[in-house]
Amino acid sequence: MKIKPASLPTRLPVATTAGDFIAEYTGQGLSGLSFPRRTGAKSDLAETKVPLPEIRRWHVLTTKAVKAALAGKPLPPLPPLDLARGSAFQQSVWRKLQQIAAGRTQSYGEVAAAIGRPKATRAVGTACGANPIPLLVPCHRVLAARGGLGGFTAGLDWKRLLLEREGSLP
DNA sequence: GGACGTTTCTATG
DNA sequence: CATAGAAACGTCC
Incomplete structure (x- = not known):
């Protein structure tokens, strides 16, 4: 039986000094990003599935971008963004x-x-x-x-x- | 229909 | 100038 992880978004934590953000990925790219519940809060993501290689690559970019943004610096290259669910x-x-x-x-x-x-x-x-x-x-x-x-x-x-x-x- | 992470235009003092 | 009311837009409840 083949593994079919693509139907639901993959959620991964982004650890920063301000707390853990949660990044969400579909097969098309980064589809969501949520702030820590409170400043400095850690994520409550218990499930740490191993993401697809492509998504791990994207997540590296996302992590760098989030840290740059928090520092008020210009953003480095972003992973593809999946905005398809918007009008x-x-x-x-x-x-x-x-x-x-x-x-x-x-x-x-x-x-x-x-x-x-x-x-x-x-x-x-x-x-x-x-x-x-x-x-x-x-x-x-x-x-x-x-x-x-x-x-x-x-x-x-x-x-x-x-x-x-x-x-x-x- | 009503309410929103608003803006701009029109009165009136 | 300050204040008040109204209209306009797209989306969700």
Whole structure:
């Protein structure tokens, strides 16, 4: 009987000084990344299956990228991202977010204009919230127009911390 | 229909 | 200038 591990995503911990992130992989690439429950928390991943070689290769890249992001540095090359579960609108937003360099920020309205939907600012906020790969798809670099932070699904403390490390916090 | 990780425009003082 | 109300967008409950 052949092993068929590809149907469900593979989950692997990413150990950092800030705690353990959880990376999630499909056959197409990195499909999700979740923050530690609290700053410094370790993962509760009991099952440590041996992942496919390809995924292990991706995970090395993910780990490096997460550490760079936490340090506020530009991201190294990423593994392929599997964003297929997002709508066309969401994917266009997420793609745009990746073009915001470390140390730069944009408002929800600017992102909306950049994807050709100037009036969809609020929908951009919703799309950011639905981002499956925060941190590496830098939704934390999207702020409210008038100096406000906006929101952050994983907690505003994270958003503040990341922006501070990138030198973007006024 | 209502609510959201918003923005922008229109009144009114 | 400050404040208030309303409209607009995409997604989920």
